[in-house]
Amino acid sequence: GDAERILSGGEYWQRQKTLLTEREVSFMKGLFRIVDMKRWYLCPQVRVADFAQLNGNIRPRSRQWWQLFRMVSQWHVDVVIVERRSFSIVAAVELDDASHLRPERRRRDILLEEVLRQAGIPLLRSHDARKLLQMT
Template identity: 40%
Template structure:
């Protein structure tokens, strides 16, 4: 545990140790296995690194950007050679049943749809179904699986 200060405020910080929760890590392993090295998977990617506001400027641009910058996507799948976006994946646990979380999910869904980025949602669990992951991924991406 260490101290850090900025602007007159001092706070204690410590490592969270693991980047992913147990359910996220389990899903990540299944996803990696089912994609068989054909894609690169990034985790916990900031929405502002995936989409950007357009058709607004000045203060409206910053408002739109700030809405994006505080949200993250669980997994982003990219083409290996160019790192072009293929799709985004969200794991939905019980917290997604809360009103404020549903509003956040709707915002994310709308932003990604407007940007033309496919979004897959899966129920979060420590034991996800590899067949469901594989089938839903290839159905969304629209390409047959290459062995």
């Protein structure tokens, strides 16, 4: 396709300096201090479609299935907490910054809350990192 042609024509990619923003790094360090690391792992920047999936109430690969999948396929949460032994999902965590005040982001946040509610995955969210750390 076009992207393959472009890619083969030059060098266009570079490594990100860090995976997380400074605020997210600070938050993760706080989580590491208080979370029982013998029981849980903290997974940063996880794509929603990798821990929440469409159920059998919608026909796989149907038009509606693709519409719902595409809606969440580019979304990520700041942290997913998983059980250390089984890697089963405990909760998702969102540290809200100023971007969460934009109307389109607020709409996305409402939709994310509904997706995770339907999937039975608790979502911990706050603009205050200290408050989030107290929730865990």
